[in-house]
Amino acid sequence: MRFLALIAVIITGIILIYGSVDMPDWGDPHSPASLHVSPRYIEKTMEETATPNMVTSVLADYRGYDTLGETTVIFTAGISCILILRERKRRKKRKINPKNPTNHV
Amino acid sequence: MFDLIISKYNYWIYIILMMIGFYAMIGKKNLVKKIIGMNIFQTAIILFFISTASKKGGTLPIIMHGHGAHAVKAASYINPLPHVLMLTAIVVMVSTLGVALAIVIQIYRRYNTLEENEILRLNK
Amino acid sequence: MTRVTDDIIIRAVARVIMPFIQIYALYVIMHGHHSPGGGFQGGVILGASFILYLITHGLEDAKKRMSELKAGLFSSFGLLIYSGIGLLCLIMGSNYLDYGRLSTLLKVIPAQARSLGILGVEIGVGIAVMAVMFSIFFDISTGGVVPEDEQELETGDE
Numbered sequence: 001m002r003f004l005a006l007i008a009v010i011i012t013g014i015i016l017i018y019g020s021v022d023m024p025d026w027g028d029p030h031s032p033a034s035l036h037v038s039p040r041y042i043e044k045t046m047e048e049t050a051t052p053n054m055v056t057s058v059l060a061d062y063r064g065y066d067t068l069g070e071t072t073v074i075f076t077a078g079i080s081c082i083l084i085l086r087e088r089k090r091r092k093k094r095k096i097n098p099k100n101p102t103n104h105v
Numbered sequence: 106m107f108d109l110i111i112s113k114y115n116y117w118i119y120i121i122l123m124m125i126g127f128y129a130m131i132g133k134k135n136l137v138k139k140i141i142g143m144n145i146f147q148t149a150i151i152l153f154f155i156s157t158a159s160k161k162g163g164t165l166p167i168i169m170h171g172h173g174a175h176a177v178k179a180a181s182y183i184n185p186l187p188h189v190l191m192l193t194a195i196v197v198m199v200s201t202l203g204v205a206l207a208i209v210i211q212i213y214r215r216y217n218t219l220e221e222n223e224i225l226r227l228n229k
Numbered sequence: 230m231t232r233v234t235d236d237i238i239i240r241a242v243a244r245v246i247m248p249f250i251q252i253y254a255l256y257v258i259m260h261g262h263h264s265p266g267g268g269f270q271g272g273v274i275l276g277a278s279f280i281l282y283l284i285t286h287g288l289e290d291a292k293k294r295m296s297e298l299k300a301g302l303f304s305s306f307g308l309l310i311y312s313g314i315g316l317l318c319l320i321m322g323s324n325y326l327d328y329g330r331l332s333t334l335l336k337v338i339p340a341q342a343r344s345l346g347i348l349g350v351e352i353g354v355g356i357a358v359m360a361v362m363f364s365i366f367f368d369i370s371t372g373g374v375v376p377e378d379e380q381e382l383e384t385g386d387e
Contacts, residue, residue: 081204
């Protein structure tokens with residue numbers, strides 16, 4: 001089983017390294033990721049949002065929906081932790097009255 | 106060949122890190138070790154995205170001497186978009202870690218073990 | 230169950246350092262426009278200060294500062310601030326979360342209105358992240374057993 005896992009990992013790694021040969025070089029200013037939408041964010045952020053930190057302006061203004069959904073995700077994570085772990089009612093049922101041990105409150 | 110190594114070695118480091126996490130996820134039997142593997146996997150993806158943002162000769166994406174009339178060149182600042190996406194991904198990583206640990210605590214309460222094969226044996 | 234430490238040095242240092250951590254967290258949230266920072270980072274630092282208090286002073290004392298009920302209320306309140314600002318933009322007649330139209334309400338130019346809208350959203354995110362971090366840590370460290378129930382159990386067993 002462990003051997004099969006190792007083989008799967010090595011095959012996946014070789015495929016990914018083969019794919020990485022076609023990726024843009026490290027620090028290339030003309031890579032496709034740097035040419036499509038980010039120049040507009042960099043050049044217009046002062047003019048449109050008056051916020052020098054581009055990460056903040058993209059996070060909360062240009063992509064506000066993304067951040068709203070993401071805040072919902074962490075809210076849901078907190079709620080699901082509460083739902084999975086808290087057990088208030090069952091604990092209370094197990095409480096025993098000290099004066100009369102047979103009387104379950 | 107030397108140029109290839111110099112320009113692509115960052116991807117190979119992230120692939121090695123990712124494969125360590127992948128092996129921990131599919132090869133280990135303990136559930137907590139699987140969660141640690143998931144975190145290593147996510148860290149590798151975050152590092153990969155951050156490395157696609159870099160530009161040679163660019164500085165970090167905060168405009169210097171912000172308020173004032175001067176032209177901003179896109180080539181002098183690194184790409185802010187992967188930073189934003191990974192900022193949200195880090196918080197999602199913490200949320201998934203919290204939910205996964207909560208589920209693991211419940212599994213331990215029910216089966217008194219965290220080994221995967223013992224849980225499967227008890228479930229038969 | 231968290232074990233309370235009896236070490237006076239740890240307790241005193243944690244109590245002294247907690248306000249400074251919180252001031253720094255508020256600085257990170259508020260100064261997110263001009264330096265690295267923002268709602269997520271500041272919220273995590275703010276949550277870490279409460280977690281520090283919880284692991285040094287125990288559940289009984291920590292419940293006076295931040296209880297699990299307050300954490301739940303704060304997390305939904307932060308999300309409400311975020312979606313409320315989006316809804317305010319909708320009422321003012323623009324798209325959801327398009328802060329430019331808030332300029333008539335705030336009496337500033339649209340670019341400044343966007344900056345202020347970003348600040349409001351970051352505050353909401355910071356509150357929500359702080360409460361959720363504390364809530365997750367509280368649940369995992371106590372295993373979901375709420376302290377008052379524990380007290381009742383102990384008195385019941387005597």
